[in-house]
Amino acid sequence: MNDELKGEVTRGARALVVYPQMRGKGDLDPEARLEEAKGLALAIGLVIADAIAIPIREPRPGTLFGEGQIQNIATACELNEAELIIVDGSLSAIQQRNLEEKFKRKVIDRTGLILEIFGERAATAEGRLQVELAHLDYQAGRLVRSWTHLERQRGGFGFLGGPGETQIEADRRMIRDRMAKIRRELEQVRRTRGLHRDRREKAPWPIVALVGYTNAGKSTLFNRLTGAEVMAQNLLFATLDPTMRAIRLPGVEKAILSDTVGFISDLPTQLVAAFRATLEEVTAADLILHVRDIANPDTDAQKRQVLDVLGDLGVLGSEVDDEAEEGAEPGIPIIELWNKWDLLGPEHAEKLREAIAHREDEAIVPISAVMGEGCEHLMEVVGHALTADSKVYSFLLPAADGQRIAFLHARGEVISEEDAGEGADGPLLRLQVRLAARELGRFQAL
CATH class of the missing domain: 3.40.50.11060 (GTPase HflX, N-terminal domain)
Incomplete structure (x- = not known):
């Protein structure tokens, strides 16, 4: 040269x-x-x-x-x-x-x-x-x-x-x-990173990962939901390093929200491989929030690019059809967030609302991360998604077992708590608690 x-x-x-x-x-x-x-x-x-x-x-x-x-x-x-x-x-x-x-x-x-x-x-x-x-x-x-x-x-x-x-x-x-x-x-x-993930799994806090095409508004939403000050500018790839913050959700005392690098079409193969460790945070998530720039004319093409990458990461699960093996690996649940709703004209917004109404089998939430529109509803949807498999369980515990009783109050919804007489080691308590499946597993491991 x-x-x-x-x-x-x-x-x-x-x-x-x-x-x-x-x-x-x-x-x-x-x-x-x-x-x-x-x-x-x-x-x-x-x-x-x-x-x-x-x-x-x-x-x-x-x-x-x-x-x-x-x-x-x-x-x-x-x-x-x-x-x-x-x-x-x-x-x-x-x-x-x-x-x-x-x-x-x-x-x-x-x-x-x-x-x-x-x-x-x-x-x-x-x-x-x-x-x-x-x-x-x-x-x-x-x-x-x-x-x-x-x-x-x-x-x-x-x-x-x-x-x-x-x-x-x-x-x-x-x-x-x-x-x-x-x-x-x-x-x-x-x-x-794996050790940190193991520690997070032992502490029963669900992980919610934000993914999406670059410049879709993930960091703006992250800041809106957590009160953090992550770099959020109208620039491609404003976020490169994963950022995590704790948030409180309806029915969930604490969850970890993770902001990830934006995806893009024709991402260099060298970067797909080199940033595998960064994207591994997505594979450990309990729920994925796919942030889409719904005002972008190419939003559907961008969605395909994101789903292709998620598929490569193995987070979409096995394809389930009539010939699929029993016990096919389920994917991580995904909620689509149709962001930048404030940029839509009235007619466009109405058409998209009709589209959402006809897609009852999909979880779609229209939002404006900049304006805050729809974010409160989003928190309710996420909280419900994380507790969707919750069931009511009855526990008989020694009144002196403070650790397990505190766990049930912190990680579940205590419906009732009453004296249950005397046991071999002293007074007993009977608790009716609504718990998610993962929380029940954590409780049983205590």
Whole structure:
């Protein structure tokens, strides 16, 4: 790569966004895909000079685009004074190099752009490790010194710890060694996370996980329900590291609410693997709240993307049909939250209310996380979902058994409590208590 291209791009640089529209591929329409790509670029402080979609009939192995299309892109760069070209698709190392030579500008693809965002946003040690592993995996297949364009704007964390670490970029063996070391450290993180999860399971507090497409409003809702101050901005991937807070729900003294990384179409495979530990929090949840931006024209396509990822994580359970084996693994219950209701027009809102009425077999709650509309009803729905399998049990306990009696009061709904005479160890109490199945299991383990 030419030296004049290195370190040239900084925050505030003007970027031309190009979406290569492959025939028969992609759920999102070109305009929606361009809007999403522009959102990704804005998330790291770039200025959008222009955004264009270019239909691709047959991808060129050396450049992806045809010669005429390359000339059109070059002209757009000149007209808009673009310093950087973002190709909202996947480029091979050869394609990237050839395009940079033709355009005499830095070229990055969708994977590289998302990696840049993740490099900026990761706030915890685990997040930084995951980002670095993903970047190194990506870098391993790239030409030496081909990725120094945005790291110079920041020091400290990010890819390879910032500028100056050229030996890692220049030495593939060192990259492999570093990746092996990071994997060992992440395995330790997973073990620690597992221990924390085990402790949470011993303390009978249900876990509720917020999931959804990036920028659907998960963090805004998280803040609304918990009173926390998690970063919630109109930016893609505003949340990267899982955040957990305790909340009180009707019928549930305490539950743990978890905010997770947003999903996105065509998430780089390196990041799907590297962020597995982060998404493991979803697999341990008792209930999933799928937050959808119902005002987005592509909300259905976004839903499919989220469900695809959840399916890959194994949280949707086994497919149940007439030929399914008995005892098929049930999935984690999901409640859909149709967020940004305040952005809908009256006619659109009425159509969606009719749609909800006709989908009685699905749990759907319309809300506005920003305005707070529907959030109180949501808390009731979540509380009911967590206690839906509750039954009334009768317990005969020694009056001196303070631990178990306190547990029943804290984790269940005590319907009645009365003296039951004398036992071998003193006075007895009879309690009628409504308990969820998981709470009963915890009680029996005491």
